[in-house]
Amino acid sequence: MIPDVRGYLREARMPHILCPGCGHGIVLGALLRAVHTLGIPQDRLAVVAGIGCSSRLAGYVDACTLHTTHGRALAFATGLKLARPELVVIVLTGDGDGLSIGGNHLIHAARRNVDLTCILFNNAVYGMTGGQVAPTTQPGWLASTAPYGHPEPAFDGCALVQGAGGTFVARSMAYDPLGLQSILTEALQHRGFSYVEVLTDCPVYFGRYNRLGEGPELLWSQKARFGEVGQMLQAKRFVTPDGTAPAGRVEGLRFGILHRSERPEFTRVCWSQVKQGGNP
Amino acid sequence: MARLRLVRGNTACAYGALSAGCRFYAGYPITPSSEVAEEMARLLPRVGGVFVQMEDEMASLAACIGASLGGLRSMTATSGPGFTLMQEHLGYAALAEIPCVVVDVMRLGPSTGFPTAPAQGDVLQARWGSHGDYPMVVLAPAGVQEVFELTAAAFEVADRFRTPVVVLYDEVVGHMMEPATLPELSELVASGKWRRPSPPVQGTYLPYAYREGTPPPLVSFGEGPRYHVTGLIHDESGFPTQDPDEVGEMLRRLNGKLPEIPAGQLHPELVATGDAEVVVVAYGITARAARAAVRQARELGVRAGLFRPRVLWPSPATALRELSGRVGMFVVAEMNFGQWAREVERLVGRWAEVATVNQVDGTPLSPQAILERVLEVTGPVPSAAAGRKIP
Numbered sequence: 001m002i003p004d005v006r007g008y009l010r011e012a013r014m015p016h017i018l019c020p021g022c023g024h025g026i027v028l029g030a031l032l033r034a035v036h037t038l039g040i041p042q043d044r045l046a047v048v049a050g051i052g053c054s055s056r057l058a059g060y061v062d063a064c065t066l067h068t069t070h071g072r073a074l075a076f077a078t079g080l081k082l083a084r085p086e087l088v089v090i091v092l093t094g095d096g097d098g099l100s101i102g103g104n105h106l107i108h109a110a111r112r113n114v115d116l117t118c119i120l121f122n123n124a125v126y127g128m129t130g131g132q133v134a135p136t137t138q139p140g141w142l143a144s145t146a147p148y149g150h151p152e153p154a155f156d157g158c159a160l161v162q163g164a165g166g167t168f169v170a171r172s173m174a175y176d177p178l179g180l181q182s183i184l185t186e187a188l189q190h191r192g193f194s195y196v197e198v199l200t201d202c203p204v205y206f207g208r209y210n211r212l213g214e215g216p217e218l219l220w221s222q223k224a225r226f227g228e229v230g231q232m233l234q235a236k237r238f239v240t241p242d243g244t245a246p247a248g249r250v251e252g253l254r255f256g257i258l259h260r261s262e263r264p265e266f267t268r269v270c271w272s273q274v275k276q277g278g279n280p
Numbered sequence: 281m282a283r284l285r286l287v288r289g290n291t292a293c294a295y296g297a298l299s300a301g302c303r304f305y306a307g308y309p310i311t312p313s314s315e316v317a318e319e320m321a322r323l324l325p326r327v328g329g330v331f332v333q334m335e336d337e338m339a340s341l342a343a344c345i346g347a348s349l350g351g352l353r354s355m356t357a358t359s360g361p362g363f364t365l366m367q368e369h370l371g372y373a374a375l376a377e378i379p380c381v382v383v384d385v386m387r388l389g390p391s392t393g394f395p396t397a398p399a400q401g402d403v404l405q406a407r408w409g410s411h412g413d414y415p416m417v418v419l420a421p422a423g424v425q426e427v428f429e430l431t432a433a434a435f436e437v438a439d440r441f442r443t444p445v446v447v448l449y450d451e452v453v454g455h456m457m458e459p460a461t462l463p464e465l466s467e468l469v470a471s472g473k474w475r476r477p478s479p480p481v482q483g484t485y486l487p488y489a490y491r492e493g494t495p496p497p498l499v500s501f502g503e504g505p506r507y508h509v510t511g512l513i514h515d516e517s518g519f520p521t522q523d524p525d526e527v528g529e530m531l532r533r534l535n536g537k538l539p540e541i542p543a544g545q546l547h548p549e550l551v552a553t554g555d556a557e558v559v560v561v562a563y564g565i566t567a568r569a570a571r572a573a574v575r576q577a578r579e580l581g582v583r584a585g586l587f588r589p590r591v592l593w594p595s596p597a598t599a600l601r602e603l604s605g606r607v608g609m610f611v612v613a614e615m616n617f618g619q620w621a622r623e624v625e626r627l628v629g630r631w632a633e634v635a636t637v638n639q640v641d642g643t644p645l646s647p648q649a650i651l652e653r654v655l656e657v658t659g660p661v662p663s664a665a666a667g668r669k670i671p
Contacts, residue, residue, distance in 0.1 A: 013519065046501055048346070059508055059519060064501040066349065067510035069372050072342045075334065079306060079343030082330050083350025084502045105342075108335040270332065273325045277469075 005032035008042065010062045017056055021207075021215025023174030023200035024121055028057050030177045031090070031119065034184035046087045048077040050102060052094035053128050053202075054121035071102025074109040077116050078266075085267045088188065091118040095136040096126045099155050103135070106157075106195075110166035112266040113192045119184070120157055120195065123202040131205030142209040161195040162259045168194035169259040174201065175223040183257060192265050199253075282463045289427045289454040290357075293383055293447065294319035295462045296431030297355050302381070303329030303474040304352040306343035308336055308362060311395045312451040313385035316357035327468045337362040341369035344380045349509065351475045351500030353435050357383035359451075361392060363402055364409070370444050371410030372511045375534070377488065377495050379438035379476075383431065383447045385454040386564075388642045397642030398451035400564055400615040404622075406446045407593045413531065415538045417445040418593040419546070420563040424458035429545075430590065437542045439476060442495045448592065450615065452565040452644050478503040489516040490533050540594050548596045549588040550603075552578065556585030558609040558658050561600075561624055563589050565644050566613050572647035573613075577654050584654055595623045604628035609657055613637045613650045633657070 009032070018024050035045065045063035049055035051070035058065040064087070068076045073091050081089045098106050098120045109116060125143060126132040133143040133150050136157065140149045162169045168190040172180040180198060187194035201207060201218035212218050287295075293316050297305075305320040317333065324331040329352070334340040337358055344354035358366060363384045373380050386402045388394035406418045417437055421430040427449060434445040479497040485505040488495055499505060512520035513527050521527060541547055552574060553559055562570035567588040577584035587603060587610075589596050604610070610632055612621035621636045628634065637653035639645045 042506060044502065059510065062506060064349075064506050065508045066346070066501075067508070067512065068342065068345075069338075069368055069511055072338055072369075075339035075342035076346035078332070078334075078339075079304065079346025079348075079354070080350045080501060081346075082332065082343070083304060083347035083352040083354075084500070087350075087502050104335050105339055108339070270330050274328055274330060277326050 003033055003036050005029065005036050008032045008035065008062055010060055013060050016060055018053060019204045021201070021203035021218070022053070023123070023215065023219055024054050024057060026174040026177050027119065027121060027180065027198050027200055028060070030181040031184050032061070033181050034188055037185055038188055040088050040188070044086065044088055046080060046089045047092060048073045048080065048089060049092040050094070050097035051128070052097045052126070054094040055092055055097060057092050071097050071100070072105055073097070074102065074105040074116065074118060078109060078112070078114050081114055081116060081267055082270060085115075085271060089116050091116050093118060093120050095120060095122045095124065095134045095157070099135045099157050099160070106161065107164035110161045110164035110193050110195065113165065113167055113263050114266045115191055115193070117187050117190075117194045117196070120197045121200050122157065122197050123200045123206060125202045125206040127202045127205055131209060144205070144209070156253065157197045158195070158254070158258050165263070166195045166259070167192035167261045167263050168257070170195070170257045171197045171199070171253060171255045173199035173219070173222055173255070175199070175219040186257065190260075192263060282461050282467070284459050284461050286457050286459055287424060287462065288315065288457045289424045289449060290315035290385065291319050292424045292428040292460050292462065293357065293431045294323060296428040297381065297435070298323060298327055298329075298468045299463050299471070300353065300432040300435035301471070301474055302353045302355050302435060303327070304344065304347040304354040305329070305356065306332045306334045306340045306347070306354070307356045308334055308340050308358065310359045310362045312387055312454050313357045313359045313383065315454070316383055316385070323465065326465060328474050337365035338368055341366045341373070341380065341382065345369060345373050345376070345378045348378050348380050349498075349501045351478065351503065353379070353439070353476060355381040355383065357385065359385050359387045359395075360389045360402055363405065367405070367409040370416070370446075371412060371414060373444040374410070374414035374416065375511055375513075376509050377442040377534070378509070379442050379498065380444050381431070381434045381438055381447060382444060386448065386450045388640070394642045396451070398565065398615060398644055399640065399642070400450055400566065401619070401640070402448060403592060403614070403616060403619040406448050413535050415443060415535055416593050417441070417443060417538060417542050418591065419445065419447050420590060420592045421447065421449050421453060422564050422567045422588065423453065424456065425460040427453060428460055428462060433543055433545060440494070441537055441542065442498055443538070448564075450564050476500060481505050486516045487518045488514060488530070490537070494537055538594050540596060540598055542591065542594070546591045548590060548599050549586070551586035551588070553585035553587065553603060553607065555583050556607050557583045558611060558654055559585045559587050559603060559607045560611045560613055560650060560654060561587045561620070562613040562650075563592060563620070566615055569645050569647045570613050570650050573650035573654060576647060576651050580655070582654060582658050592620060595627065597627050600624065600627045604631040608632050610634045611637060611650070611654055611657060613645055613653070615639055615645060
């Protein structure tokens with residue numbers, strides 16, 4: 001039985017701004033179900049977001065919501081969490097927001113091990129600005145700023161966060177909302193910095209430029225490319241509908257909970273110094 | 281008990297913040313402001329507050345805004361290059377109307393410039409550094425005691441008008457040591473004033489529904505109704521709007537919310553302006569040189585006065601214009617190429633002559649340089665004093 005989580009939404013703000021076929025709503029649904037399952041009261045929930053399509057989701061969640069500047073949601077969230085450790089603070093960010101302009105804040109939030117749950121929506125493209133390459137765009141893929149194929153390699157956000165000291169690192173996909181929900185449930189329970197990267201789709205730009213089809217096909221293609229059924233579907237149209245394979249090879253991304261460890265949590269360390277009156 | 285101590289401006293700044301209830305500091309080291317961070321790192325945990333050194337200046341002010349929304353009075357301190365990076369979030373705090381205090385200890389720019397040398401080159405950046413039209417309060421202390429007082433005042437102004445406030449002073453004021461009356465640490469610990477009270481809210485909280493020209497008091501996240509904060513142009517409820525009427529109205533209200541004197545104690549200081557024929561306009565460390573220059577000019581028989589703004593923005597237009605009704609000449613002394621002089625010219629240029637004396641070489645303006653300029657614009661000194669040497 002899938003719970004009804006409409007109570008967590010600001011329905012008065014609908015219709016939302018996302019395009020038909022966009023997978024972001026699936027991710028938000030999974031997140032709200034995870035929040036609901038854990039029984040987190042809305043008054044204790046804060047959602048902080050940056051700039052981009054995925055960050056606009058914050059405005060639709062009935063919680064204390066903070067829509068910040070491009071790339072810097074984690075820094076705002078760090079301040080908020082330090083001031084109000086009792087809040088459950090979720091950060092919504094996109095791949096451009098979190099890994100490009102906000103990359104520095106991401107690695108430092110991971111290093112500090114601030115008790116935040118950061119959900120990074122990876123659709124391999126800048127959607128809100130019209131389809132430019134993202135740091136997650138694989139080499140060879142097409143974008144409005146890569147008309148001859150993207151000449152750069154892509155970031156593996158999970159590897160980056162783990163390297164920076166993140167204590168909970170996972171990857172999932174919008175194609176698999178129930179698997180995503182269970183990962184998010186665990187991420188929200190983790191005490192420390194949790195990072196969940198979610199593959200989602202942008203049919204309007206990424207799908208169109210790369211001839212990968214509409215939303216369903218695009219999500220399928222992600223599943224096919226990275227999932228266990230990839231072998232079977234590799235030859236089918238879901239991956240390369242017109243037979244023109246992208247020039248570059250897609251590196252295998254790993255899925256599931258990729259890393260978990262325990263380290264002192266930053267907010268607690270700071271406030272324990274305060275309790276001791278600065279006397280170590 | 282408060283007691284007189286020999287401290288530097290940056291130390292007084294930290295004490296001013298703590299005495300005003302500041303309980304959160306996020307910053308990034310930069311000369312010549314780093315002592316503010318070091319004092320806050322040492323003192324905050326002892327008075328029930330949190331210090332964090334962030335990864336850069338954007339993050340520093342972002343964390344302050346986040347903590348302020350959480351109910352803690354928050355501050356960061358920086359200098360020119362860092363202040364440039366903070367412009368993004370000064371604009372955010374101005375539009376989202378989240379109180380915070382930013383200290384900018386000015387060094388010589390542009391760019392990395394001359395990091396250990398004083399200057400007053402951030403005066404226009406402090407006002408207009410972020411994109412778009414927005415209100416800004418900029419306070420300019422001229423001595424160590426005043427750094428303490430104005431930093432404390434900055435928090436009151438920030439909360440009252442829900443706006444970022446910049447405390448702007450130069451490297452000399454930041455590093456020089458003077459006697460100043462500062463509270464004891466035990467007083468600060470006992471004050472316990474460390475969380476902004478959230479107002480009670482009946483029904484829906486409209487965080488941007490102005491009353492009598494100012495936004496309502498801020499409800500801290502987690503303490504009352506849930507609401508939305510964004511850097512997008514928003515309506516009274518805080519949600520984005522693209523309706524031209526609402527957009528225009530919102531920006532008109534925002535840009536009109538600050539009174540000329542944002543707090544009672546922040547009037548400009550006038551020295552010997554009653555009978556003055558020429559008034560030197562100066563702030564920060566330059567005002568101290570100007571004070572000496574005015575005294576020396578008087579000794580030479582020149583009826584000189586001093587106008588020292590404590591608030592640079594909003595500019596004290598009424599006081600300056602009043603003065604221009606009876607003073608024909610202004611000499612604006614600054615350690616830049618005439619940044620605030622533009623404002624003086626704009627305000628009184630129709631009625632009075634505005635001359636400038638500028639020094640941009642990494643050293644403070646001397647009384648002598650200001651005096652010479654005063655004598656240049658007033659012409660030959662009266663005969664009685666003509667034979668005297670310039671001291």
